Amino acid sequence: MRRIDGLEALALPGAERPRRSVVTIGKFFALHRGHQALIRATCARARELEAPCVVLTFDRHPLEVLRPGTRMPILAPLAERLEVMEALGVDWAIVIRVTPEFLALTPAEFVERVLAGLLDAQEVFSSANFRFGQGAAGTVETLRELGARYGIRVTEFPPVMHAGEPISSSRVARSLLAGDVALARELLGRPYTLRCRVVRGDGRGRLLGFPTANLVCHEGQLLPADGVYSGMLRWDGEDRLAVINLGVRPTVDGTRHQVEAHLLDFTGDLYGRHVRLAFCHRLRGERRFDSLADLANQIARDVARARELGPCR
Template sequence: MTGSGSAPRLFRDIDGPALCPQGSVVCIGAFDGLHLGHQALIRAAAEAAKNRGLPLAVLSFEPLPREFFARGEKPPRLVLPRGKVEGLVGLGADVIGLLRFNAAMTAMAPEMFIQRVLIQRLAAREVWVGRDFRFGHKRAGDPELLREVGASAGFSTHGIEDVMLEGERVSSSCIRQALVDGELDMAARLLGRPYAIAGRVVRGAQLGRQLGYPTANLRFGGKRPALSGIYATRVHGVGDAPWPSVSSLGTRPTVNGREPLLEAHLFDFEGDLYGRRIEVEFVAKLREELKFDDLETMVEQIHRDADDARRVLGAAAVASLQQSSS
């Protein structure tokens, strides 16, 4: 670790000046969601960096490889790029590479990736990856190749045992499935925290305000969220405590919407949140997104959703108090 307290350095390109001329410890992965398994791997790398007195460099990709190769509808994302960067900073990254995943990278031999990124840009002394990590043209690179090349290039390759929960390996795909199934408690256990989506509030069509339910809106920049429907939520970044709310996440079929939009209605809140960065924590799924015949029918359902969300959040608050006092 640098220990300087300076802001981590972010880079996007494979080529460029040396970022860690004195050497670094590098951790590589897609890290979608930054779940318990990701956290364990990055913390192990961070500890190694601290012991060596070197900066921790974390490499990921944007778009994610699975997004780049997808045909048709994009696969769902657990965390947006900025949220990932913020999470990596919290885990101790000194240098963060969100490498542009494009046709040139898919055509690159794995040995070339090692030479240009790990050796030239980062002067890697240790490389930490998951056991199923693959990279380079036709996914020909793997941990064994890293060990072979590193033996002569001056870096060692390391990993950790799989992180297990209830007999299952913790993985991003398990979390995505839990979210699809509405199992938010399971997703939270796999993540080590409640599932949440962060972003900057943007202006919408103001329809919610006209209907008596003003919302704080978050867009996804072409990414596909990992869940949809109507939820009891808490909004962080507005007051001293998380603000109770009801949220809709989907394409708004009743008003012929197309792109995914997260709309959070904060109960009994007055004020303008436009431009504010907030985080919406998902507590419980209330129902699927529906298409209504008219706005009047939709508003009637919104009333019921708001009542349901208040009830769920009240029960959750009571349960939390009982847990903390026991």
């Protein structure tokens, strides 16, 4: 898969561009099962037409530009989204740099300059709620009308349903904030995962008999609700079952929010490594125990439950 950073890279003299492409466009900030189905359909159509499959996505949420100082929570970092896109068969992933100038493009300018001009699109797949152009003025019907001027066919793709409701990024976020990582996994089609670096902690877990990897995770990525979870820690082709704690560790009078993971059946040193922390099941909420012995006994029960539940994929 070719990754292009910025539409301006395609506009450079002599730049290689996709020809007669089949395109889909979206923020894809969760890249959930609905997004994946849309991208799969786009790439399947591209294969039928012997054309490149192109995804247009964004480096940030437009609200972060329209409302300076706003930080939208990240559900899947760009690197993760690109990995999933490549696995889905995308040929070109074009990451639009969201700027005031880009957001000022009218729907007509976007279709003429980007879809027809830079991408030579012959067909565009869009979701039913797709909006584009200045002030989000363009709709699917607008896209269909404007595309017809350039011979661009527009295919509207229906939402993917789960439990009677459309899958959406907001549903993923709500499930995480409620601690329902199992539902998030069903909506995403993969475990919700944090990208982190292992740092040194205060060693309290080791004193309890359950050493932990203390983690500093991707800034701005949404954390599940505080509590204890089973999950997987992955690094360099290795993975281990883990019991994960998110919170302030009230039993030891903690005040700083931490992410830490106790790895089952592991005794090595991970300090400084970059790892991926995947959430499988919520085990319980965070609580204060009367003694460290009570806490250690509960952790032992958490470990036993994590073993019983096993890994998730």
